[in-house]
Amino acid sequence: MAVYTHVPAEDMDRFLARYDVGSLVSAKGIAEGVENSNYLLETTQDRFILTLYEKRVDEADLPFFMDLLDHLAERGCRVPRFIGDRQGRKLQQLGGRPACLIEFLTGVSVTEPTAAQSRAAGIALGEMHRAAADFAGRRRNALDPAGWHDLATRCGADFDAIAPGLGERVRQELLWLDAHWPADLPSAVIHADLFPDNVLMLGDRVTGLIDFYFSCTDIRAYDLAVTHGAWCFAHDGSAYHADRGAALVAGYDVAFGLSEAEHIAFPALCRGAALRFLLTRAYDWINTPPDALVTRKDPLAFLRRLDFYAQATLPELLGR
Numbered sequence: 001m002a003v004y005t006h007v008p009a010e011d012m013d014r015f016l017a018r019y020d021v022g023s024l025v026s027a028k029g030i031a032e033g034v035e036n037s038n039y040l041l042e043t044t045q046d047r048f049i050l051t052l053y054e055k056r057v058d059e060a061d062l063p064f065f066m067d068l069l070d071h072l073a074e075r076g077c078r079v080p081r082f083i084g085d086r087q088g089r090k091l092q093q094l095g096g097r098p099a100c101l102i103e104f105l106t107g108v109s110v111t112e113p114t115a116a117q118s119r120a121a122g123i124a125l126g127e128m129h130r131a132a133a134d135f136a137g138r139r140r141n142a143l144d145p146a147g148w149h150d151l152a153t154r155c156g157a158d159f160d161a162i163a164p165g166l167g168e169r170v171r172q173e174l175l176w177l178d179a180h181w182p183a184d185l186p187s188a189v190i191h192a193d194l195f196p197d198n199v200l201m202l203g204d205r206v207t208g209l210i211d212f213y214f215s216c217t218d219i220r221a222y223d224l225a226v227t228h229g230a231w232c233f234a235h236d237g238s239a240y241h242a243d244r245g246a247a248l249v250a251g252y253d254v255a256f257g258l259s260e261a262e263h264i265a266f267p268a269l270c271r272g273a274a275l276r277f278l279l280t281r282a283y284d285w286i287n288t289p290p291d292a293l294v295t296r297k298d299p300l301a302f303l304r305r306l307d308f309y310a311q312a313t314l315p316e317l318l319g320r
């Protein structure tokens, strides 16, 4: 579920009246997603997404996301722009929360990607990196190696309630990553969460990249590593699909490509990406009450990915 803040129809009507987008025909809460409240609005003119920002998105970061999406859309990427009201204001207040009206993109997210869909995702990621190359905005990644240490400390003894020995495994992995995390790779604005549920598709065609709320400035090839972990495994992390890995990287190579140094660092980047999602999921697992309306995501699905990456060869990961 992802409607934390309920907005009465009258308030939505008043909200939409500030814009030149027609009047409200229907409003439906969107179940998918975990961070914000999202509604699909239909007006007499078009469809829109209404997002109310809950605790995890900092209002101060919204101008960065707005500028980034404008920049990418101007360069031909299929990303949803924020819509301005008649005064040009994109950020509003609704239901006591910061709120934005956002372009609706068609498509659906796949749950078990094929190799062809993984290739399309790799191309879309490479095109996004190409388009972002001259974007001047910057945003620090709070979930960088220092952030992983901080999260691990906050999970503390509770790791072992998720799985016996998990705390020690995390500590060992942090030590390994501290020693092997690449220092000199090119940094750029990255999506940082390009899971299949953040890619809209029709068949094998990407129709939209959404949910840029983790986007930040960090190692560019790390974005491909995050995407690799998200697209190339069985959902629970129990099996690696080498065909998807090869297709994803081949797609990325078509649109952008990895340097020799990025190739060499790729296994470490994949380990870091797997640990990052293990840690945020473990933190949420520990801190979300079992009766909360949001479904907790399984941290162990990323422990299995981590175990795979810790012993995988470079050709297995890249398909060559």
Ligand SMILES: Nc1ncnc2c1ncn2[C@@H]1O[C@H](COP(=O)(O)OP(=O)(O)O)[C@@H](O)[C@H]1O
Residues within 6 Å of the ligand: 002, 030, 032, 033, 034, 035, 036, 037, 038, 049, 080, 102, 103, 104, 105, 106, 109, 197, 198, 210, 211, 213
């Ligand atoms: N611009 C958009 N166009 C079409 N559907 C969207 C758009 N933005 C969000 N959605 C839908 O809303 C769902 C939740 O959005 P998302 O940004 O992933 O939420 P959260 O940030 O809460 O995780 C998506 O899975 C998708 O179905």
Ligand SMILES: N[C@@H](CCOP(=O)(O)O)C(=O)O
Residues within 6 Å of the ligand: 033, 034, 035, 193, 195, 197, 198, 211, 277, 280, 281, 297
């Ligand atoms: N992709 C992350 C969770 C973030 O959720 P999103 O709905 O904002 O993409 C994970 O799978 O752990």
